[in-house]
Amino acid sequence: MSAMAAAARSEPLLQCVDVSVGYEKPVLQHANLEISRGEIVALLGGSGCGKSTLLRTLVGLVPPLAGHVYLFGESLYELEPEPRDKLRKRIGIAFQQDALFSSMTIEDNVALPLRELTKLPGDVIREMVRMRLALVGIADLARRLPANISGGQRKRAALARASILDPELIFCDEPTAGLDPIVAADVDHTLVQFRDVLGSSIVVVSHELESIRATADRCIMLAHGGVAATGTVDELMHSRDKTVFQFFHARTE
Amino acid sequence: MTAAAATVERKGQTAIVHVRGDVMIPIARALHGTLRSLQKRRDVKKVVLELGEAGKLDSSAIAVIELAKRGLHRCGKELELADLLDHHRAAFELAPEVQVKAQPKGEGPTSLERVGDYVLALGATIGDLARLVGQTLSQAAAVAFGRRKLPAGAVASFILLMGVDAVFIVGLLSFLLGMTMAFQGVVQLEKFGAGVFVADMVGWSMVREFAPLMTAIILTGRTGAAIAAELGTMRVNQEIDALAAMGINPVRFHIVPRLAALIFVQPALTLMGMFIGIAAGMLIAQLMIDMSPMTFWLHVQQRVTIGDFAYGIAKSLVFASIIGFAGSHLGMRASGDASSVGRATTRTVVVSVFLIIVTDAIFATVSSLVGQR
Numbered sequence: 001m002s003a004m005a006a007a008a009r010s011e012p013l014l015q016c017v018d019v020s021v022g023y024e025k026p027v028l029q030h031a032n033l034e035i036s037r038g039e040i041v042a043l044l045g046g047s048g049c050g051k052s053t054l055l056r057t058l059v060g061l062v063p064p065l066a067g068h069v070y071l072f073g074e075s076l077y078e079l080e081p082e083p084r085d086k087l088r089k090r091i092g093i094a095f096q097q098d099a100l101f102s103s104m105t106i107e108d109n110v111a112l113p114l115r116e117l118t119k120l121p122g123d124v125i126r127e128m129v130r131m132r133l134a135l136v137g138i139a140d141l142a143r144r145l146p147a148n149i150s151g152g153q154r155k156r157a158a159l160a161r162a163s164i165l166d167p168e169l170i171f172c173d174e175p176t177a178g179l180d181p182i183v184a185a186d187v188d189h190t191l192v193q194f195r196d197v198l199g200s201s202i203v204v205v206s207h208e209l210e211s212i213r214a215t216a217d218r219c220i221m222l223a224h225g226g227v228a229a230t231g232t233v234d235e236l237m238h239s240r241d242k243t244v245f246q247f248f249h250a251r252t253e
Numbered sequence: 254m255t256a257a258a259a260t261v262e263r264k265g266q267t268a269i270v271h272v273r274g275d276v277m278i279p280i281a282r283a284l285h286g287t288l289r290s291l292q293k294r295r296d297v298k299k300v301v302l303e304l305g306e307a308g309k310l311d312s313s314a315i316a317v318i319e320l321a322k323r324g325l326h327r328c329g330k331e332l333e334l335a336d337l338l339d340h341h342r343a344a345f346e347l348a349p350e351v352q353v354k355a356q357p358k359g360e361g362p363t364s365l366e367r368v369g370d371y372v373l374a375l376g377a378t379i380g381d382l383a384r385l386v387g388q389t390l391s392q393a394a395a396v397a398f399g400r401r402k403l404p405a406g407a408v409a410s411f412i413l414l415m416g417v418d419a420v421f422i423v424g425l426l427s428f429l430l431g432m433t434m435a436f437q438g439v440v441q442l443e444k445f446g447a448g449v450f451v452a453d454m455v456g457w458s459m460v461r462e463f464a465p466l467m468t469a470i471i472l473t474g475r476t477g478a479a480i481a482a483e484l485g486t487m488r489v490n491q492e493i494d495a496l497a498a499m500g501i502n503p504v505r506f507h508i509v510p511r512l513a514a515l516i517f518v519q520p521a522l523t524l525m526g527m528f529i530g531i532a533a534g535m536l537i538a539q540l541m542i543d544m545s546p547m548t549f550w551l552h553v554q555q556r557v558t559i560g561d562f563a564y565g566i567a568k569s570l571v572f573a574s575i576i577g578f579a580g581s582h583l584g585m586r587a588s589g590d591a592s593s594v595g596r597a598t599t600r601t602v603v604v605s606v607f608l609i610i611v612t613d614a615i616f617a618t619v620s621s622l623v624g625q626r
Binding site for chain 2: 103123127128131145
């Protein structure tokens with residue numbers, strides 16, 4: 001690998017500089033964070049601390065009240081709509097409520113980004129969808145409508161759709177919320193596979209400590225209206241910050 | 254990232270495809286074309302995909318290779334992957350082997366079975382509707398006799414929403430309808446020197462036919478669709494199940510107040526529509542044939558009886574029941590997802606308009622048979 005390529009690989013995929021987010025009032029202020037290539041980062045924090053709002057800002061849905069978001073080195077909110085949409089093709093998003101299109105089958109939902117954003121032939125698209133559904137363990141549900149499958153299966157279908165373009169960066173909002181431990185472990189395994197096989201970086205918003213332990217390379221803890229701590233799960237578990245300590249230990253005690 | 258290229262080298266009946274650089278979506282498409290053309294060639298028995306110089310393989314590349322492997326196998330040919338690197342082997346984890354259960358052929362329903370299914374479904378629908386009507390009447394009776402209560406303020410707020418907010422649109426359309434009828438009537442009747450009878454025509458038509466029908470059609474689009482959408486959304490969000498689980502009757506809580514409001518509002522709007530239509534006719538008669546409003550009104554009084562008003566109001570009550578029950582029944586049958594709410598709303602409008610027109614025809618036939626007019 002050349003020095004230039006190595007430098008490009010070590011550049012953060014996503015960078016927030018002094019970002020404040022919220023709708024009318026800021027819920028999170030002066031947040032600085034970076035996501036590097038090939039890592040799974042968990043965004044943690046109590047309810048209402050601004051995790052999901054920050055995620056929506058990071059993917060270009062809610063402009064920050066202040067600061068800059070750099071996605072693949074470009075200032076996301078200073079771009080014209082067309083180049084911004086081009087950047088968005090390099091990311092995948094799995095929403096909290098799965099956001100599958102209810103009138104389409106699971107395979108059509110997963111195939112949608114390929115049909116709309118690429119010129120691949122139909123048989124290649126069908127094969128890619130088959131492979132991805134097999135990877136997330138729901139290959140036999142391809143012809144079903146979202147309403148006719150379980151919550152865990154819908155979450156996996158949403159992950160399949162989010163990852164179908166092999167994005168460099170995947171955002172997941174509470175991918176294991178409301179799932180039983182076995183299905184949650186399957187979803188965690190899928191996220192790790194996306195990192196290891198697709199080489200994607202993944203940003204996960206989660207409350208589930210078991211999932212965070214199983215997947216996250218690094219955690220970013222949001223509290224007190226800002227970034228309270230960053231580090232590995234072990235580092236945060238031994239943090240001296242009272243809120244961080246409570247977050248990790250109130251659940252394990 | 255390096256641009257990829259695929260070159261084909263022939264050695265007898267073997268074609269060697271040398272792949273260089275990253276194989277991502279745009280390049281995978283070209284590779285797919287190359288491999289498909291080799292699959293079709295009769296002089297090629299084996300394809301070797303030489304990946305020693307290939308960079309990253311993404312999902313589309315793996316899909317193309319998997320498709321080629323299966324396609325060549327079907328043609329009795331072979332695909333060999335040569336010089337696979339570690340990251341290529343890792344990429345093939347994207348294509349796990351799965352056995353999807355094939356749908357057994359010949360087990361679908363026959364046409365007779367399909368007709369049977371349709372009849373059974375229709376019977377079930379009619380049964381559901383009958384149960385809903387029965388429950389609504391029994392709950393309404395329980396409320397009327399003071400054994401149960403409606404949610405506080407529900408009927409008043411629905412009257413406001415369904416009635417007061419519809420006054421302008423019903424009034425405007427009734428005025429335009431009365432005006433159009435008077436225009437047409439005056440032009441035709443004047444040819445026979447019978448222009449003054451425009452008052453009889455407008456008054457009688459508005460009271461017996463057009464005001465009840467026009468108001469019903471407006472309320473179908475406005476109120477019936479809203480009832481179906483609201484109840485359908487509640488059904489999808491499990492709000493109806495939550496009420497039932499709490500021991501609160503969903504029919505009394507959601508349907509009785511809506512129907513009560515509709516049965517109050519629809520005759521009131523119909524009555525308003527009748528008078529506004531007549532007033533519009535009055536205006537046109539004054540402007541076109543200089544017929545004074547007093548003369549016009551005297552003609553209406555001679556022609557239109559209280560019985561005609563009662564006939565129009567009775568029809569509006571039946572129409573209100575059709576709209577209310579269609580919206581409630583179809584809304585409560587929505588399930589699963591947002592599209593079912595859309596279907597319930599559309600079907601409410603179609604079914605209500607159809608039944609309103611059929612009922613209107615029945616009213617007209619029966620009234621002429623019993624010799625009312």
